[in-house]
Amino acid sequence: MNLKQLEYFVSVAETLNFTKAAKKCFISQTAMTQQIRALEEGIGAALFIRDKHHVELTPAGRVFMNEARVILARAEEAVKLARSAAEGISGSISIGFIRGYEQSLFSETLRNFHEAYPNISIRLIRENMNALYGLLEDGECDVAFNLSPNVCKFQELSHHFLKAYPLMAVLYPGHPLAARKHLSYRELAGEEFIIMQPKGRPNDEAEEVILCYNRGGYVPNIVSREKEVQTLLLMVSAGLGIAVLPEYAVRYYRNTRNLVVIPMLKEEGEKEEETLDFEVSWLMENHNPAIEKLLQWVKVMNVTE
Known part of the structure; x- marks a missing residue:
């Protein structure tokens, strides 16, 4: 699991559409599908219920979405703090x-x-x-x-x-x-x-x-x-x-x-x-x-x- 996979997951979870999420993240739909599948395998749980016409978060997916947002926010804050420290601001x-x-x-x-x-x-x-x-x-x-x-x-x-x-x-x-x-x-x-x-x-x-x-x-x-x-x-x-x-x-x-x-x-x-x-x-x-x-x-x- 890495931060990019978390970003892809949150994008799909917010849009409930793999095609839209892929465009938003500037990757192909195939790559998006592969990254989500790799994430689910790493976690050991399905995050989405999906077919050709419907995408829905599983109970595990809803829990993971909240935690993924927190992790991404903390990572962004860490980057800001590191840049501030490098500039002598903190x-x-x-x-x-x-x-x-x-x-x-x-x-x-x-x-x-x-x-x-x-x-x-x-x-x-x-x-x-x-x-x-x-x-x-x-x-x-x-x-x-x-x-x-x-x-x-x-x-x-x-x-x-x-x-x-x-x-x-x-x-x-x-x-x-x-x-x-x-x-x-x-x-x-x-x-x-x-x-x-x-x-x-x-x-x-x-x-x-x-x-x-x-x-x-x-x-x-x-x-x-x-x-x-x-x-x-x-x-x-x-x-x-x-x-x-x-x-x-x-x-x-x-x-x-x-x-x-x-x-x-x-x-x-x-x-x-x-x-x-x-x-x-x-x-x-x-x-x-x-x-x-x-x-x-x-x-x-x-x-x-």
Whole structure:
């Protein structure tokens, strides 16, 4: 039994005429008769009572007609879903994002994308920078919203620049530098740093260490390494150290009483603010069509921020 036989059967059952059904299906009457006979043999039951002047469904034929219509409808729907998935209109996508980015307007990006493509299911993965690159390479993540300092190490990845985020020094209110409008790395040389450094991440991959060394000429005194932004900010507010974070991670804390957020300058005495590039990345060999839909949305609509 195959779908064509079901189509032929339904056509005969609806017209109760082999000649009309054959014309409707663009086959000969002989071929129609042979296909119906093969279907009945496969089922093991007669579906029609027929003679030269009369065609009628048997009880088995009436039951089978209802089921055949359901099967054909489901098959047609399956084809539509498959085509939609191939075009990226339905399906699924796993989206990774760096820890702290949930404090940004990332939720608006997700909401707008979901409204545009409601049949694409979304799975979210929150991780640190290098872990996200690894998940992309392993195929466990389709796209990642991430900082871009180390993307050159991953030759299999494509990436699209989104925005340069300012870097901010985060201090407790009683800190001697809390009244400053801007800060340079050299001015933080004697400070105790609390950094975002998930387990297993070496110091030479920490943005804070790289920037302090390149801009200020020193390796920062790290007193604590935290995995969550909220814990880091709580420690800063308690006076246990200072932090340097991208603007998106502290956007909603700039006007709080227990934290002071100050823009960082690239060089002491200059006006150019320090920034970190932010991007969306994906594995070149990942052919999930939903990726292109998300990328089009991000590029065209510019809804990331």
